[in-house]
Amino acid sequence: METVGEAVAELVLTLLACLALIVYMxxxxxxxxxxxxxGLLSLFLAHGAWRIFRDPAKGRRRRGLAAVTTAGFRLTAATGVFLLFYGTGCGCL
Incomplete structure (x- = not known):
């Protein structure tokens, strides 16, 4: 299980490094x-968070843009939580 966690962390950190390079360039x-x-990325994540935490209307499912922004926010939040737990348990901080 530790090896899988390390592989996932390595993948996430590699993607974050590529993102940092793209932002720099x-x-x-x-x-x-x-x-x-x-700003657009912030609006995307804010819309996803808003759709997750607001009370859903009865009989309505998430469709289209709402489903995409919700999935994006959940992925970003899960990555942040994973890095928080992995970073504090690795003994490297």
Whole structure:
């Protein structure tokens, strides 16, 4: 189980490093577009959180954009929780 956790953590950290490189390169190309992209990502995650934590209407399921933003928020939150628990238990901090 520890090996699986390490493999998943390595994958997540690699993806975060690639994201940091993309942000750095984007910032050097155009700071305004980078901030616009960060704003859109924030709106995406905020909409997903809003759809998760609000009271659903009776008889309505999540469809389309709501389902995508909810899945994106859940994935981001799960990744954050995983890194928090893994980071505190690895003895490297």
């Amino acid at each position: 984007s910032w050097s190309f155009s700071p305004r577009l980078t901030m616009a992209g960060a």
